Amino acid sequence: MYLKKANGPRSVTLDNGRILSVSDLPNADTRWVASRKETVVLAVTHGLISRDEALKRYQLSVEEYDGWCRARTASGRAALKVTTLQRYREPRVDLVPRDSAR
DSSP, rough: OOOOSSSSSSSEEETTTTTEGGEEEEOOOOOOOHHHHHHHHHHHTTTSOOOOHHHHHHHHHHHHHHHHHHHHHHOOOOGOOGHHHHHOOOOOOOOOOGGOOO
């Protein structure tokens, strides 16, 4: 049997005792749901894969990935759900006062 040489660890233990391995990472062409976003963030945070490797593998922008990290840190997995995204974002500030819009 041949095992591919890995640059980093094959698995890491998370703070809650759960073991996260390379096989737990989502496919590159995945449909993004909150749990998969969280898995990628946890994998990078705990050193399973590098940030650059995650950005390249999943074709993410730096802003998108950093947004996932900020949302998860501030509000947990629920903040990563697309359906509740507006609830966890900072309130929008209008640049033009409403009475002088015309």
